[in-house]
Amino acid sequence: MPTRTFHVIFNANAGTALATGITETALAEMFASNGLTATIDADADRPMQERIEEALAGPADTIVAAGGDGTITALCGPILGTGKSLAILPLGTVNALAKDLRIPLDTPAAVAALAEGVEQQIDVGEVNGRFFLHKVVIGTIPGLAAGREYIRTMPGVSPKLGFMRYVFRRLQRTRRIAIAIDADDKGKPRVERVQAVAVASNSYDEGFGRILARERLDGGTLTLYVLKRLTFVDFFRLASGMLLGRWHQDQALDVQSVGAVTITSHKGLLKVMFDGEVETLTTPLHFTIHPKALTVLALPPLPDTQAPADEAMRA
Template sequence: MSVASVVVLINASAGLRAGVNLDPDALASAFADVGVKAAVDVVDPRRIPSTVGILWAGVDRPDAVIVAGGDGTVSYAAAAVVGTDVVLGVLPIGMFNHFAQQLGMPLDVGAAVRALASADVVAVDVGEVNGRTFVNQTVLGTDPKLLQVMDRIQTGQGWGRIRSAFAGSVRVMAQVPTSRVDLQAPGGVSRRGLRTPLVLVGNGSHRRGISDVTALESLTDGALDLTVARSTSRWALVRAGWRAARSGSDALPETDTIAVPELTVTARSRTVRVGIDGEAEVLRSPLQFRVRRQALHVLVPSDLTAGA
């Protein structure tokens, strides 16, 4: 597929990845250099869903709407267009870009622009919890900061970053509760009264840990990955991440992961604090998870779809 025109929506509140300096005019020029007409706008994240809908319904609708930000930004947009024919592209400039990486998008802005210009449209799965769409993962019972700490430990390059992440974990862990939940899923999966500091439900495969970046096929297999910490100790998770970082592993030890088509999580409390694609929310228990198969149309680099 050749993309001729796009609208790029930059999340005005997105935390930019280190080294990213995004100028709208420069970004439009970068697209022009690869033959794509791009209108670039900086918008409030709360306006992203409605803006995408308006653009797609317009007379001069673009070939795709590109959202520039991290997982949270993509999640905002996806929630508005899932189940429609809107084509979304992802320009990964946020702090956490796991979904973009699963799509095979390069993190370098220039390389990402070139990849989007010749990308193909692929229908991928999204997860849903109590009607709320997520593209990467939902974490139960904790603030998203915990996942950010673990992510930094797993992806840290060099002792400076690892020490910084570990120091951050000390501050965060004191505020993280240990949850007691019931889990129920098809195939005889049933756990009652499970006490754990981490329950993670991922769209696609997360079997190597929180920061897992897997093949595109895992976003089209109709499964969610359920990851549960084996230990009841919050600190055991951080120590495990610390050991993994020292050994050069990107896997998260002390957890078990299985693939399920749907899942019910019942908490002891009436409401549950969750992190959905890095954003903190409060949902009512029980939490009903399901997969919406091939419900989101996204741009994927053509080299990943060749021969598919």
């Protein structure tokens, strides 16, 4: 079997990279110490698109996203159909896809894991020509996420307490939005007044501590989560239900598996949380799924009797 080669696109501004002070030199030493051949691109002054094009044109068979979920999503579309695979060094704040793939969150361990990584084909979601790997959310949640990003790099406890006050104020003032949902283009779209809607690639699991975790990444479906309301009572009930592993049947939530869905609003633009990044998209939003379209490096499957080691981290 030929030796795998890596081209690493390093985002030094990602959450964990900033917190731990990981440098280009440190990354290069980690790869070398594990006997891995890698080119490290840490040039943040160049446009991301230019850096990605250089990686795809190079000889490496595996492109490594060394950053957060935003960096990973930026690489997804360009890699599709190239024959190259995607690997992840989780250096972000949430690292959702890395957790689903059981990639260690400790950077030296994640680099070492690349040596034993196995290729896995996973689904890719698409909305209005943009690819996503986890979920797209509209409604209340993107506003909360924007507040999280504002305090992310601020030191100390005070900004975190300020963020909690911000969350409670937003919950007090939040308003439902009117949207039309046309799932699988069947019949007349249903009109809903909702607090938030999430469209996820595959579905989130239930189970103790498995908060927004996915065991299956290649089921070939989208899952529609419609949050009809979000009072303080709903917030705490839903949060505790997620922690305890019983939330799909929550009275404030509708869950539906679909092959495609279109979401229409009277607003021409909607703020969304796009794989963890807050963006603005033009409506209507047309969602589809591309089954097993992306090749990623993941750890070998665990024996059926062995539980994932990072369940506590998920909670």
